[in-house]
Amino acid sequence: MNGILYFSSTGNSLFVAQKVQQRLSGELCYIPAYKGNGSEYEKIILVCPIYSFGLPAHVFDLLPRLRDRKVYMILTYGGMVAGADRLAYEYASENGLDIRGVYTVKMVENFTLTFSTPSFYNKAALRNAPGEIEKIIASIRRDDVHIPPEKKTKRRDYERNKANWHMIANDFSVSEDCIRCGKCVDLCPSGNITIKNGEIRFGQSCVACLGCYHRCPQKAIRYKNRIKRDRYFHPEVNEADLGKDVLYKGDHD
Ligand SMILES: Cc1cc2nc3c(=O)[nH]c(=O)nc-3n(C[C@H](O)[C@H](O)[C@H](O)COP(=O)(O)O)c2cc1C
Numbered sequence: 001m002n003g004i005l006y007f008s009s010t011g012n013s014l015f016v017a018q019k020v021q022q023r024l025s026g027e028l029c030y031i032p033a034y035k036g037n038g039s040e041y042e043k044i045i046l047v048c049p050i051y052s053f054g055l056p057a058h059v060f061d062l063l064p065r066l067r068d069r070k071v072y073m074i075l076t077y078g079g080m081v082a083g084a085d086r087l088a089y090e091y092a093s094e095n096g097l098d099i100r101g102v103y104t105v106k107m108v109e110n111f112t113l114t115f116s117t118p119s120f121y122n123k124a125a126l127r128n129a130p131g132e133i134e135k136i137i138a139s140i141r142r143d144d145v146h147i148p149p150e151k152k153t154k155r156r157d158y159e160r161n162k163a164n165w166h167m168i169a170n171d172f173s174v175s176e177d178c179i180r181c182g183k184c185v186d187l188c189p190s191g192n193i194t195i196k197n198g199e200i201r202f203g204q205s206c207v208a209c210l211g212c213y214h215r216c217p218q219k220a221i222r223y224k225n226r227i228k229r230d231r232y233f234h235p236e237v238n239e240a241d242l243g244k245d246v247l248y249k250g251d252h253d
Helices: 012-024 057-066 084-094 119-141 155-171 183-187 211-215
Strands: 002-006 027-030 043-049 070-077 098-106 172-174 193-196 199-202 221-223
Touching: 002 012, 012 027, 012 043, 012 070, 012 119, 043 057, 057 084, 057 155, 070 084, 070 119, 084 098, 084 155, 098 119, 155 172, 183 193, 183 211, 211 221
Parallel strands: 002 027, 002 043, 043 070, 070 098
Antiparallel strands: 172 221, 193 199
Protein backbone atom coordinates (compact mmCIF):
# COMPACT_ATOMS: atom_id res chain seq x y z
CA MET A 1 0.00 0.00 0.00
CA ASN A 2 1.08 3.59 -0.62
CA GLY A 3 1.47 5.96 2.31
CA ILE A 4 0.51 9.52 1.44
CA LEU A 5 2.02 11.55 4.25
CA TYR A 6 1.13 15.22 4.14
CA PHE A 7 1.59 18.47 5.96
CA SER A 8 -0.71 21.37 5.11
CA SER A 9 -2.06 24.41 6.87
CA THR A 10 -4.21 26.09 4.23
CA GLY A 11 -5.24 23.09 2.14
CA ASN A 12 -2.97 23.35 -0.93
CA SER A 13 -0.88 20.33 -0.06
CA LEU A 14 -3.94 18.42 1.15
CA PHE A 15 -5.55 19.11 -2.24
CA VAL A 16 -2.53 17.47 -3.92
CA ALA A 17 -2.47 14.60 -1.41
CA GLN A 18 -6.16 13.89 -2.01
CA LYS A 19 -5.61 13.80 -5.79
CA VAL A 20 -2.74 11.35 -5.27
CA GLN A 21 -5.01 9.19 -3.15
CA GLN A 22 -7.80 9.28 -5.76
CA ARG A 23 -5.44 8.23 -8.57
CA LEU A 24 -2.92 5.92 -6.89
CA SER A 25 -4.83 4.87 -3.75
CA GLY A 26 -3.19 4.64 -0.36
CA GLU A 27 -3.50 5.84 3.18
CA LEU A 28 -3.56 9.58 3.92
CA CYS A 29 -1.70 10.54 7.10
CA TYR A 30 -1.28 13.98 8.62
CA ILE A 31 2.42 14.22 9.45
CA PRO A 32 2.19 15.95 12.87
CA ALA A 33 0.19 12.95 14.09
CA TYR A 34 2.17 10.24 12.29
CA LYS A 35 4.32 8.24 14.69
CA GLY A 36 5.49 5.46 12.34
CA ASN A 37 8.65 4.94 10.33
CA GLY A 38 6.99 4.20 6.99
CA SER A 39 7.77 0.46 7.12
CA GLU A 40 4.07 -0.38 6.61
CA TYR A 41 4.12 1.20 3.13
CA GLU A 42 5.59 0.01 -0.19
CA LYS A 43 5.94 3.54 -1.45
CA ILE A 44 5.63 6.86 0.37
CA ILE A 45 4.42 10.01 -1.31
CA LEU A 46 5.25 12.93 0.93
CA VAL A 47 3.33 16.12 0.16
CA CYS A 48 4.02 19.45 1.86
CA PRO A 49 4.56 23.17 1.27
CA ILE A 50 7.90 24.86 0.72
CA TYR A 51 8.81 27.01 3.73
CA SER A 52 11.66 29.50 3.41
CA PHE A 53 13.14 27.62 0.43
CA GLY A 54 13.11 24.40 2.44
CA LEU A 55 10.75 22.13 4.37
CA PRO A 56 8.25 22.68 7.21
CA ALA A 57 9.68 21.70 10.60
CA HIS A 58 7.43 18.64 11.01
CA VAL A 59 8.57 17.28 7.63
CA PHE A 60 12.24 18.00 8.28
CA ASP A 61 11.93 16.16 11.60
CA LEU A 62 10.19 13.17 9.98
CA LEU A 63 12.96 12.44 7.45
CA PRO A 64 15.32 10.51 9.76
CA ARG A 65 12.50 8.05 10.54
CA LEU A 66 12.04 7.22 6.85
CA ARG A 67 15.56 5.78 6.36
CA ASP A 68 15.64 3.16 3.56
CA ARG A 69 12.04 3.89 2.54
CA LYS A 70 11.15 4.49 -1.10
CA VAL A 71 9.91 8.07 -1.15
CA TYR A 72 8.58 10.59 -3.65
CA MET A 73 8.10 14.19 -2.57
CA ILE A 74 5.66 16.75 -3.95
CA LEU A 75 6.26 20.32 -2.75
CA THR A 76 3.62 23.00 -3.16
CA TYR A 77 4.75 26.61 -3.27
CA GLY A 78 3.43 30.12 -3.70
CA GLY A 79 6.00 31.98 -5.74
CA MET A 80 9.61 30.85 -5.60
CA VAL A 81 11.17 27.39 -5.37
CA ALA A 82 14.74 28.74 -5.22
CA GLY A 83 16.36 25.32 -5.01
CA ALA A 84 13.98 23.96 -2.33
CA ASP A 85 13.40 20.82 -4.42
CA ARG A 86 17.14 20.14 -4.58
CA LEU A 87 17.54 20.93 -0.87
CA ALA A 88 14.71 18.51 -0.01
CA TYR A 89 16.47 15.87 -2.12
CA GLU A 90 19.76 16.51 -0.31
CA TYR A 91 18.16 16.25 3.15
CA ALA A 92 16.40 13.05 2.09
CA SER A 93 19.66 11.54 0.80
CA GLU A 94 21.61 12.61 3.88
CA ASN A 95 19.00 10.82 6.00
CA GLY A 96 19.34 7.59 4.02
CA LEU A 97 15.96 7.67 2.23
CA ASP A 98 15.60 5.89 -1.10
CA ILE A 99 14.42 9.18 -2.63
CA ARG A 100 13.06 8.62 -6.13
CA GLY A 101 11.80 12.03 -7.04
CA VAL A 102 11.00 15.57 -5.91
CA TYR A 103 8.30 17.49 -7.78
CA THR A 104 6.97 21.02 -7.30
CA VAL A 105 3.49 22.47 -7.92
CA LYS A 106 2.69 26.17 -8.00
CA MET A 107 -0.29 26.95 -5.77
CA VAL A 108 -1.62 30.03 -3.98
CA GLU A 109 0.82 31.86 -1.70
CA ASN A 110 -0.15 31.72 1.97
CA PHE A 111 2.74 33.65 3.53
CA THR A 112 0.70 36.81 3.25
CA LEU A 113 1.19 38.44 6.65
CA THR A 114 2.64 41.60 5.15
CA PHE A 115 1.45 41.65 1.53
CA SER A 116 -1.39 40.35 -0.62
CA THR A 117 -1.20 38.48 -3.91
CA PRO A 118 -3.44 39.71 -6.75
CA SER A 119 -6.56 37.61 -7.27
CA PHE A 120 -5.86 37.02 -10.99
CA TYR A 121 -2.55 35.47 -9.94
CA ASN A 122 -4.26 33.21 -7.39
CA LYS A 123 -6.94 32.21 -9.88
CA ALA A 124 -4.30 31.26 -12.46
CA ALA A 125 -2.53 29.08 -9.88
CA LEU A 126 -5.79 27.30 -8.96
CA ARG A 127 -6.61 26.81 -12.64
CA ASN A 128 -3.20 25.46 -13.68
CA ALA A 129 -2.38 23.27 -10.70
CA PRO A 130 -4.69 20.29 -11.45
CA GLY A 131 -2.99 19.67 -14.83
CA GLU A 132 0.45 19.82 -13.21
CA ILE A 133 -0.65 17.46 -10.47
CA GLU A 134 -1.94 14.90 -13.00
CA LYS A 135 1.45 14.93 -14.78
CA ILE A 136 3.26 14.34 -11.49
CA ILE A 137 0.93 11.49 -10.55
CA ALA A 138 1.47 9.87 -13.96
CA SER A 139 5.22 10.12 -13.44
CA ILE A 140 5.02 8.51 -9.98
CA ARG A 141 2.75 5.78 -11.36
CA ARG A 142 5.41 4.97 -13.99
CA ASP A 143 7.97 4.80 -11.18
CA ASP A 144 10.07 7.47 -12.90
CA VAL A 145 13.20 8.70 -11.23
CA HIS A 146 12.86 12.49 -10.96
CA ILE A 147 15.85 13.91 -9.15
CA PRO A 148 16.22 17.71 -9.29
CA PRO A 149 19.53 18.58 -10.96
CA GLU A 150 22.32 19.99 -8.83
CA LYS A 151 21.70 23.66 -8.21
CA LYS A 152 22.37 26.37 -5.70
CA THR A 153 20.17 26.00 -2.64
CA LYS A 154 19.48 28.40 0.20
CA ARG A 155 20.42 25.91 2.91
CA ARG A 156 21.93 28.46 5.30
CA ASP A 157 19.05 30.93 4.92
CA TYR A 158 16.58 28.09 5.39
CA GLU A 159 18.26 26.73 8.51
CA ARG A 160 18.52 30.21 10.02
CA ASN A 161 14.86 30.97 9.28
CA LYS A 162 13.74 27.61 10.64
CA ALA A 163 15.59 28.36 13.88
CA ASN A 164 13.63 31.63 14.18
CA TRP A 165 10.15 30.41 13.26
CA HIS A 166 9.22 29.92 16.91
CA MET A 167 9.32 33.70 17.36
CA ILE A 168 6.71 34.49 14.71
CA ALA A 169 3.88 33.97 17.18
CA ASN A 170 5.37 36.69 19.42
CA ASP A 171 3.95 39.10 16.85
CA PHE A 172 0.48 37.55 16.84
CA SER A 173 -2.32 39.06 18.87
CA VAL A 174 -6.08 38.63 18.89
CA SER A 175 -8.53 41.41 18.22
CA GLU A 176 -11.80 42.08 20.03
CA ASP A 177 -13.49 39.91 17.35
CA CYS A 178 -12.16 36.74 19.00
CA ILE A 179 -15.01 34.62 20.38
CA ARG A 180 -12.73 32.16 22.26
CA CYS A 181 -14.03 29.27 20.15
CA GLY A 182 -10.77 27.37 20.63
CA LYS A 183 -10.37 26.44 16.96
CA CYS A 184 -6.84 27.86 16.83
CA VAL A 185 -5.94 25.81 19.91
CA ASP A 186 -7.16 22.61 18.27
CA LEU A 187 -5.63 23.11 14.84
CA CYS A 188 -2.15 24.30 15.84
CA PRO A 189 0.18 21.43 14.82
CA SER A 190 2.68 22.24 17.54
CA GLY A 191 0.29 22.81 20.44
CA ASN A 192 1.52 26.37 20.69
CA ILE A 193 -1.81 28.06 21.47
CA THR A 194 -3.70 27.86 24.75
CA ILE A 195 -6.65 29.65 26.31
CA LYS A 196 -6.11 30.55 29.95
CA ASN A 197 -8.56 32.63 31.92
CA GLY A 198 -10.37 33.49 28.71
CA GLU A 199 -7.21 34.79 27.08
CA ILE A 200 -5.52 33.37 23.96
CA ARG A 201 -1.83 32.76 24.57
CA PHE A 202 0.87 31.97 22.04
CA GLY A 203 3.87 29.98 23.29
CA GLN A 204 7.37 29.46 21.95
CA SER A 205 6.89 26.44 19.69
CA CYS A 206 5.30 28.10 16.65
CA VAL A 207 6.28 26.42 13.35
CA ALA A 208 5.12 29.39 11.26
CA CYS A 209 2.47 27.45 9.34
CA LEU A 210 -0.03 30.33 9.74
CA GLY A 211 -2.94 27.89 10.09
CA CYS A 212 -4.35 29.88 13.04
CA TYR A 213 -4.04 33.15 11.15
CA HIS A 214 -5.79 31.94 7.99
CA ARG A 215 -8.42 29.69 9.52
CA CYS A 216 -9.72 31.74 12.44
CA PRO A 217 -13.46 32.04 11.67
CA GLN A 218 -13.44 35.61 12.99
CA LYS A 219 -10.19 36.67 11.26
CA ALA A 220 -9.29 37.79 14.74
CA ILE A 221 -5.62 36.81 14.72
CA ARG A 222 -3.44 39.73 13.72
CA TYR A 223 0.21 40.01 12.85
CA LYS A 224 2.02 43.06 14.23
CA ASN A 225 -1.41 44.60 14.83
CA ARG A 226 -2.00 45.05 11.10
CA ILE A 227 -5.65 45.29 10.14
CA LYS A 228 -5.64 43.00 7.14
CA ARG A 229 -8.69 40.99 6.14
CA ASP A 230 -7.51 38.64 3.38
CA ARG A 231 -7.22 35.03 4.48
CA TYR A 232 -6.81 31.89 2.41
CA PHE A 233 -7.90 28.27 2.39
CA HIS A 234 -7.96 26.11 -0.74
CA PRO A 235 -11.49 26.56 -2.14
CA GLU A 236 -11.94 22.90 -3.17
CA VAL A 237 -10.78 21.32 0.06
CA ASN A 238 -13.11 20.64 2.94
CA GLU A 239 -11.30 22.20 5.86
CA ALA A 240 -12.67 19.57 8.22
CA ASP A 241 -10.64 16.94 6.32
CA LEU A 242 -7.33 18.52 7.26
CA GLY A 243 -5.86 16.22 9.91
CA LYS A 244 -9.44 15.40 10.85
CA ASP A 245 -8.91 12.19 12.79
CA VAL A 246 -5.69 13.39 14.23
CA LEU A 247 -6.09 17.04 15.17
CA TYR A 248 -3.83 18.11 17.97
CA LYS A 249 -6.02 18.49 21.01
CA GLY A 250 -4.58 21.25 23.11
CA ASP A 251 -5.87 22.13 26.54
CA HIS A 252 -8.36 24.94 26.74
CA ASP A 253 -11.21 25.73 29.08
C1 LIG B 1 6.56 30.01 6.75
C2 LIG B 1 6.26 29.96 5.27
C3 LIG B 1 7.29 30.06 4.36
C4 LIG B 1 7.03 29.98 2.99
N1 LIG B 1 8.09 30.02 2.13
C5 LIG B 1 7.86 29.92 0.80
C6 LIG B 1 8.96 29.91 -0.12
O1 LIG B 1 10.13 29.89 0.25
N2 LIG B 1 8.67 29.89 -1.45
C7 LIG B 1 7.39 29.86 -1.92
O2 LIG B 1 7.19 29.87 -3.13
N3 LIG B 1 6.32 29.82 -1.07
C8 LIG B 1 6.53 29.85 0.28
N4 LIG B 1 5.46 29.79 1.15
C9 LIG B 1 4.10 29.59 0.61
C10 LIG B 1 3.65 28.14 0.66
O3 LIG B 1 4.68 27.26 0.28
C11 LIG B 1 2.45 27.85 -0.25
O4 LIG B 1 1.43 28.80 -0.14
C12 LIG B 1 1.92 26.44 0.01
O5 LIG B 1 1.23 25.96 -1.12
C13 LIG B 1 1.02 26.35 1.23
O6 LIG B 1 0.62 25.01 1.40
P1 LIG B 1 -0.57 24.54 2.36
O7 LIG B 1 -1.82 25.27 1.90
O8 LIG B 1 -0.68 23.06 2.10
O9 LIG B 1 -0.20 24.86 3.75
C14 LIG B 1 5.69 29.84 2.52
C15 LIG B 1 4.65 29.76 3.45
C16 LIG B 1 4.92 29.81 4.81
C17 LIG B 1 3.78 29.69 5.79
